[in-house]
Amino acid sequence: MHDFNWHDGFTDGRFLWIEWHVWxxxxxxxxxxxxxxxxxxxxxxxxxxxxxxxxxxxxxSLVGSIILLFYSLHKEDSVFIxxxxxxxxxxxRSLMIHRRHKAAHLICAACGQKNPxxxxxxxxxGVKME
Numbered sequence: 001m002h003d004f005n006w007h008d009g010f011t012d013g014r015f016l017w018i019e020w021h022v023w024x025x026x027x028x029x030x031x032x033x034x035x036x037x038x039x040x041x042x043x044x045x046x047x048x049x050x051x052x053x054x055x056x057x058x059x060x061s062l063v064g065s066i067i068l069l070f071y072s073l074h075k076e077d078s079v080f081i082x083x084x085x086x087x088x089x090x091x092x093r094s095l096m097i098h099r100r101h102k103a104a105h106l107i108c109a110a111c112g113q114k115n116p117x118x119x120x121x122x123x124x125x126g127v128k129m130e
Contacts, residue, residue, distance in 0.1 A: 027071040034064025055098050062091040 018024065037060035044052040065087040072080030105114040106129050108122035115122055119129050 023071060023074050026067060026074075030064050030067030030071055032064075033060055033067060037061050037064065053094075055095065058091050058094045058098065062088055062095070065091065 014020070037057045040056045040060060041053055044054040044057075065084045069081070069084035069088075072084055101117070104117040106117060106119055107114055108125060108127055108129065110127040111122060111125040113122055113124040115124075115129060121128055
């Protein structure tokens with residue numbers, strides 16, 4: 001039986017028991033980018049005290065899944081290729097919807113605040129939106 005030794009994880013060209021090379025870095029980078037979207041969404045939700053999915057979430061989802069798709073193509077692993085082959089579709093669609101919604105906001109003539117497209121009155125100053 002081999003005794004566990006932390007030092008063993010940093011020898012023989014390994015770091016944390018992983019043999020590193022360019023594709024391994026790409027795979028871990030994809031994982032890090034994709035996982036970071038969790039923190040972005042959590043922060044935005046906590047800040048507003050309601051469930052929010054910010055635009056950065058969709059960008060991190062798109063970039064992370066594309067990196068992971070390239071990694072899975074390199075590994076020629078059909079399970080992971082299929083897992084990431086089509087995820088970009090809802091991410092791009094969500095970015096399109098977000099952009100369209102943001103562009104449709106109304107600017108209050110009285111105070112200059114941006115308001116959702118369906119606003120009848122400015123919540124900031126009470127002026128009727130036109």
